Amino acid sequence: MKPVAIFRHSPTEGPGYFAIFLEAHGIPWRLVAIDQGEAVPAAADEFSGLCFMGGPMSVNDPLPWIEAACALIRQAASKNIPVIGHCLGGQLMSKALGGQVTRNPVKEIGWGAIEGAGDPVARHWLGDFAGRSSMAFHWHGETFSLPEGSSRLAGNAHCANQMFALGPHLAMQCHVEMTPEMIAKWGEQWDDERVAEKDRASAQSPARMLADIGQCLPAMRQLANQLYTVWIGGLAR
Numbered sequence: 001m002k003p004v005a006i007f008r009h010s011p012t013e014g015p016g017y018f019a020i021f022l023e024a025h026g027i028p029w030r031l032v033a034i035d036q037g038e039a040v041p042a043a044a045d046e047f048s049g050l051c052f053m054g055g056p057m058s059v060n061d062p063l064p065w066i067e068a069a070c071a072l073i074r075q076a077a078s079k080n081i082p083v084i085g086h087c088l089g090g091q092l093m094s095k096a097l098g099g100q101v102t103r104n105p106v107k108e109i110g111w112g113a114i115e116g117a118g119d120p121v122a123r124h125w126l127g128d129f130a131g132r133s134s135m136a137f138h139w140h141g142e143t144f145s146l147p148e149g150s151s152r153l154a155g156n157a158h159c160a161n162q163m164f165a166l167g168p169h170l171a172m173q174c175h176v177e178m179t180p181e182m183i184a185k186w187g188e189q190w191d192d193e194r195v196a197e198k199d200r201a202s203a204q205s206p207a208r209m210l211a212d213i214g215q216c217l218p219a220m221r222q223l224a225n226q227l228y229t230v231w232i233g234g235l236a237r
Contacts, residue, residue: 001237002048003028007069009055009088010035012185016177017221018051018086021228027235040068044076048235052089054175058142059091059101070096082168082234087140090163090171094144097166104143104159107193110204111216112138114154114162114174121151125165127226135219136162136174138202139186143173158202168234176224180213 004022006015006029015031022029030047032038035055044050050072059066073096076083085093091101116122118131126134138159146152146164150171153163162173187206204212 001028001235002046003030004049004051004235005030005032005041005047006051006053007032007034007040007089008053009057010053012182012189013054013088014182015051015053016179016182017224018053018084018177018228021224022232025232027232034065034069040065040072042072044072044081045079047081048237049082049084049231050076052083052085052092053177054087054089054139057088059088059095066092066095073097077166077169080168080234081236082170082231084169084231085171086177087173087175090173091142091144093169093171094147094164097147097150097169099145099147099150101142101144104141106158106198106202107141108138108158108202109140109190109193110138110209111135111212112156112158112202114156116154117152119151121165122153125153125163125170125227125230126223127230129223129226134223135216136176136223137178137183137216137220138174140173144171168231170227170231172227176220176227178217178220180210180217183209183213 113133114136116126116129123130150164150166155162164171190206
């Protein structure tokens with residue numbers, strides 16, 4: 001089986017639980033370290049799927065690899081090679097497939113519920129989570145629009161578009177890949193966020209994020225397992 005390519009855009013935003021899940025299911029993967037200057041591969045069909053992780057940059061920034069990543073996503077979509085994106089990765093997918101990335105009304109940081117849609121596409125992806133609340137982790141100040149032909153899977157009061165699906169492709173604004181170590185490391189960047197007064201209801205302190213791991217992480221793992229299971233079902237074996 002060809003490996004899944006996992007694109008890392010920042011040293012602290014690695015594959016986390018996504019890689020653990022792939023390994024548990026016997027699926028090989030290869031890290032593409034954009035943060036270390038590695039080039040975006042030219043051919044999507046070298047891989048069984050593409051996974052794009054998060055990052056502190058914007059897809060609207062004039063970075064040399066962003067258009068190459070978008071072109072690879074479009075190439076994968078044209079060949080029915082599944083793509084999955086987490087936060088920045090979901091925004092890259094939206095931009096590549098015809099959507100837009102703009103400033104979210106508030107910064108959303110820390111644990112927070114998302115509300116699953118209840119239509120047939122959402123039931124396919126979300127299973128028992130369709131039509132109800134589930135737990136996710138968040139760290140973003142921008143948001144994506146839905147590309148033409150895609151289906152909105154989830155949203156919440158702070159961010160209308162938390163997930164969309166388009167065929168075998170899944171884009172997420174939220175971070176279901178988090179591990180306790182990643183949460184602790186990201187918490188060290190809290191002071192860089194300059195959280196405004198209007199963000200107070202949507203942003204947790206690092207201490208609160210860590211304190212809520214025991215309660216929130218197991219619930220999010222259930223959601224991640226559901227989403228990742230459906231996504232790997234589209235991989236060519």
